[in-house]
Amino acid sequence: MSLTGIIREALTGTPESSPLETQFIDPTSPEWLQTLRQQAWCEFQSTPAPKRKDEAWRFANLKMLELEHYEPASKMDRDTEQRVLAQSTGLAAVAGRMIFANGILLSKQNISDELAAKGVRFLSFDEAIGTVPELIRQHFMTQTVALGSARLAALHKARVNSGTVIHVPKNVEVTLPLEIFHWLDGANSTVFPHTLIILEDNARATVLEHYQSTESRADGLACAVNDLILGPGAKLTYVSIQNWSETARSFQINSTELARDAHATNMVVNLGSSYARYESASRMRGPGGRSDMLAVNVASAHQEYDQRTLQDHAQPNCTSDLLYKNALSDFSRTIFAGLIKVEEHSHKTDAYQKVRNLILSDDAEANSMPGLEILADDVRCSHGATSGQLEEDEIFYLLSRGIPETAARKLLVAGFLNEAIARLENAPIEEYINDFLARASAGNE
16 A cells, blocks of 8 residues: 555545555564554554644644655665765764665665674664564653654654664763665655664764755655663764755654763754754753754755754753754745753753744744743753844955855854854764755755
């Protein structure tokens, strides 16, 4: 059954002739996984579609949830595969790399024997199901989807068939980044990539994930989920770069869970898609944890970036710091709705939330809704959102130094965005992101 038929049945209640479960459940997969998919499909069917009055979808373009015309992605032809492999170049030095195309693993650069001997696992989703099913059963999408996309999360769980599982044992550090590419090819194709990262006590890792399309104008649908699980004292830097085609629709749901004294830095970079919804929930489950939530969004034409966040302080002495930077031109729109929640007895919380919008066009629109919910004493919390334009004095200064106006504006926009990028404190990835943004800017001229 096509995705069109699946969604039509969910919306209308009219099934196609063949049994639904046989169409998206691999009969060779473990029984527990088949049951999980069936339960997820039932949840998808029973969960109402978002409505205009739903607070979690305030200001959103609900027409982007009309998905009836999308189809499951098919295998790429050989020439396209070779082109994808040639274009999957990111960081110069990595600990391991995987390249997926339309949900199929095309290439894998394995981790070193030294890391493997220490127990580090860098596996495709299929490999993990076969070799470490206990990790999947214990951690796969166990967190509540609290920011509005529970229905899409259920669809992802029912349809996911590719992705990456990273497991770093206690006291092990992966010094070089792990890199993952996901490619989407074909008109109206769909992919459901999943990333599960588990760091045990005092483990360290950095992960860079790319989402890209083979054609700049090919429509497509991507529904991605990331589960980031940090044990006591663990430290993770996770960066995702969303650059699907300019007509694609992207949904990404990120869940980060931190134990005692863990530190997660999570950055998303949005460049592609006609509509991209990004939900990120960071939950501090042990005292002393820290969560840095970062975003760089460059919106142009009629692009719409919809961002919803949760900083959930469930234990005392935790810190969270959110910095989202949006640069909007043409007729683009951004939406931000973020909540800092300090639960009972979570004293000595430090929580910050800052959204800054750089408006580069009179027709661009930025909607910001920061929020606080404080149920404990002795806390420091602040939130705020600002919108502004480039300073004419700064432009004049650069012009007086012989820099053309177009280049001057680009330099100022790059400087505006770099405040968030520099928070990564990882020179190779910072340089890569800045170069990536510069190439994208040059390509849009």
